[in-house]
Amino acid sequence: MPLRTSQELGWLSADVGVYAAPSVRVEYRPEFAKPMIHVAVSGRYDWAVRSRGRWQVVDRGPGSIAVALPGEFGHMRWRSTSDVPLRSLHVHLDPSAAGERPMAPAVGVRDPFLSAGVQALARALRAGGPAIYADSVAQTLAIHLAWGNRLPVPHREPRLSKQQVDRLTDYMQARLAENITVDDLAAIAGVSRFHFIRVFSASTGHTPYQYLRRLRMAAAAELLHHTTQPIVQIALACGYRSPGQFAAAFRREYGVSPTRHRGQAPDPRPRPGA
Structure with missing residues (x-):
């Protein structure tokens, strides 16, 4: 127009x-x-x-x-x-x-x-x-x-806007217990599945899986410190099918078990993208 x-x-x-x-x-x-x-x-x-x-x-x-x-x-x-x-x-x-x-x-x-x-x-x-x-x-x-002579534009890795990353983060946080797929996230970002993983990683420094895992771990840490929910309920709320799977992922992220973490001071690390 x-x-x-x-x-x-x-x-x-x-x-x-x-x-x-x-x-x-x-x-x-x-x-x-x-x-x-x-x-x-x-x-x-x-x-x-x-x-x-x-x-x-x-x-x-x-x-x-x-x-x-x-x-x-x-x-x-x-x-x-x-x-x-x-x-x-x-x-x-x-x-x-x-x-x-x-x-x-x-x-x-x-x-x-x-x-x-x-x-x-x-x-x-x-x-x-x-x-x-x-x-x-x-x-x-x-x-x-x-x-005249013309030079090609140097390659620039495309990135998501801050608004796109915020929308994706909000979507993940609202569905931590669900099976979130790359197709779901690509549709929200408005880019093809083929390009999504690349542009998401360039924008956040994490793959979509890594980013979602860290959001789940941050939410789990909050629930462990500020609620009395059983660990099995926290595991399910954060997208893990069993306490064992959850405990292994939590230990990789924080270096301690969920039970031990529950008795410690809150972790100061910010959530991904914060």
């Missing part, structure tokens, strides 16, 4: 616009007639594009740039990985400005010159800048894309 465009400004060498995007877009085939520079303005998302029969997935956030040519990208899709609304800047360039040398597509680029140019066009769009300025910048960008 367009939020602001250069359509009424009389620019000739570039069509520029700021657009709002849905948090999830299923696979579709983009159609555009001119080379496009796509800049992520707000939000963070996993952006997948299929070019020449191969899918490539890029973690994109504010400032991330992609260069697309008409017909080059077969299909694309995306999914937001944060709670921030997705906004993007689209810059469609006049291909004749680059002469006979074709521009090269790229899913992600790291290019200070290109970044400065699109930021200049974004400022001109907000201010309603004159065509002579916008066209000069756009022509320079087209030439640069045809002749």
Whole structure:
């Protein structure tokens, strides 16, 4: 959905616009007639594009740039990985400005010159800048894309937002006695099962199993110190089928048995994610 465009400004060498995007877009085939520079303005998302029969997935956030040519990208899709609304800047360039040398597509680029140019066009769009300025910048960008060198964006391990981790933690704590699956957690986080374990571990420093186990152990320690519930009930409440299984897990975590721990001072260690 367009939020602001250069359509009424009389620019000739570039069509520029700021657009709002849905948090999830299923696979579709983009159609555009001119080379496009796509800049992520707000939000963070996993952006997948299929070019020449191969899918490539890029973690994109504010400032991330992609260069697309008409017909080059077969299909694309995306999914937001944060709670921030997705906004993007689209810059469609006049291909004749680059002469006979074709521009090269790229899913992600790291290019200070290109970044400065699109930021200049974004400022001109907000201010309603004159065509002579916008066209000069756009022509320079087209030439640069045809002749300049671009470096691929360094790999960044995607991460869950704090809000996603908090939701997952609350979900686990409310269901410590249940059989929580990776599929359940991935659905809550809004990411695929394939990516979930990797992004969860990168975000928390623990695998989902390790994180859940530590939540269960922290809850068990609290119950041992502050209630008189039998150990078998505490074991069941924290997701363990038998006192023996619970005692073994508790000893690995705290170095003592549940019975001995019950008589000690409360453990000062914070819960995972605290």
